[in-house]
Amino acid sequence: MQGKALEWAYEIEGKDFRNAGKVSSKVKEILKELGFDPAFVRGVAIASYEAEMNVVCHAEKGTLHFAILPEALKIVVEDQGPGIPDIALAMQEGYSTAPAEIREMGFGAGMGLPNMKKNTDELNIASTVGKGTVVEMVIRPPLPRE
Ligand SMILES: Nc1ncnc2c1ncn2[C@@H]1O[C@H](COP(=O)(O)OP(=O)(O)O)[C@@H](O)[C@H]1O
Ligand SMILES: [Mg+2]
Secondary structure (H helix, E strand, O other), X not given: OOOOOEEEEEEEEOOOOOOOOHHHHHHHHHHHHOOOOHHHHHHHHHHXXXXXXXXXXXXXXXXXXXXXXXXXXXXXXXXXXXXXXXXXXXXXXXXXXXXXXXXXXXXXXXXXXXXXXXXXXXXXXXXXXXXXXXXXXXXXXXXXXX
């Protein structure tokens, strides 16, 4: 691959529960097709699904950028939305501000950010209240066997 980055970008609509999950399915499909380790692909799919769902559930709209770099996979999800006032609090297992109608659909368990943390090597969140959020995740694939 010699320093050449493979990059994709997909739009995510807030409150579009019909299409929710499609972007992370696409990411999963690309990685599977490229022959990445199945356990690695599963972890990436979980992390990107949770990031995608957070845009659907909590923001107005966003974009998922996905790049295969020489040594790692990078996913950046940026959105326009309310932002996260207290990131440390949002990171806690079970913490959710999802309203009743979202919980009724089976979302809002407050495990998204903790699961993103668990399935990534690096997770960075930058957020401005009233503007939006940028979530950056780096995931390193297992070293290929000889
Ligand atoms: N992109 C986002 N924009 C605004 N708030 C967010 C975003 N992502 C997460 N949050 C906040 O962090 C909380 C915890 O997120 P998460 O762990 O994914 O749980 P859940 O999505 O089930 O509520 C959310 O309830 C919400 O308050
Ligand atoms: Mg979530």
